[in-house]
Amino acid sequence: MNNNVKRQTLWGRFFQVLITWTVYFLFRPKVIFTDKSLKKRLKCMPCVFVGNHTHHFDGAYGPAVLWRYKPYILVKKQWYEKKRTGKMISWCRSIPINLDEADGSWYAAAEAVVDNGGSLMIFPEGGLSRDGEIHEFKPGAALLSAKKGVPIVPCAIYGTYSPVFGMRQKMLVGEPIESNCPENMRHSKYARQIIAEAERSVRDLYAQMVERYGGCGQYCK
Numbered sequence: 001m002n003n004n005v006k007r008q009t010l011w012g013r014f015f016q017v018l019i020t021w022t023v024y025f026l027f028r029p030k031v032i033f034t035d036k037s038l039k040k041r042l043k044c045m046p047c048v049f050v051g052n053h054t055h056h057f058d059g060a061y062g063p064a065v066l067w068r069y070k071p072y073i074l075v076k077k078q079w080y081e082k083k084r085t086g087k088m089i090s091w092c093r094s095i096p097i098n099l100d101e102a103d104g105s106w107y108a109a110a111e112a113v114v115d116n117g118g119s120l121m122i123f124p125e126g127g128l129s130r131d132g133e134i135h136e137f138k139p140g141a142a143l144l145s146a147k148k149g150v151p152i153v154p155c156a157i158y159g160t161y162s163p164v165f166g167m168r169q170k171m172l173v174g175e176p177i178e179s180n181c182p183e184n185m186r187h188s189k190y191a192r193q194i195i196a197e198a199e200r201s202v203r204d205l206y207a208q209m210v211e212r213y214g215g216c217g218q219y220c221k
Contacts, residue, residue: 156205
């Protein structure tokens with residue numbers, strides 16, 4: 001593994017499995033693929049999973065239900081500064097990102113993951129949705145995709161994280177958005193185009209979930 005990414009320890013791998021088991025016990029997740037062949041296809045390709053961000057549990061839930069693909073997840077640096085929580089996050093496949101200032105270290109680490117054939121999970125809204133809307137996606141996730149040519153995979157997270165006997169927490173995984181930046185276009189401009197496409201896709205996937213299962217009160221608009 002590239003030096004920009006901390007190698008996960010044996011204890012870290014065990015802890016990650018423990019988190020996955022806990023997620024499956026508490027929230028009984030159901031992962032749905034818009035195309036059933038995606039389940040196998042995604043194992044053979046580095047990619048960037050992007051999704052809506054409705055709850056702090058998303059950070060544990062996303063990598064747990066996508067365990068087959070072992071994605072590294074981007075986590076706000078502030079979480080690492082919390083004594084116990086930060087320690088547990090550092091054991092997992094995670095990359096810190098500082099959203100309060102220009103921070104290129106996360107990109108170098110994410111690039112290293114992709115170069116080594118790995119995948120990432122990012123919540124491009126940049127924070128939790130607290131007002132009932134899916135917010136505009138920021139282009140950082142797509143910049144990596146634009147430069148490295150890896151696809152973006154849209155995911156819609158649906159549910160209220162009701163433990164054990166409540167509603168099953170669900171994720172709908174959409175068709176990958178291929179990244180082929182034209183030679184005469186800046187990566188930053190192309191990134192804005194494909195992240196907008198990813199946002200539309202996540203919104204559409206979420207709408208499909210609402211149509212299938214009804215509103216769960218997570219988004220009011």
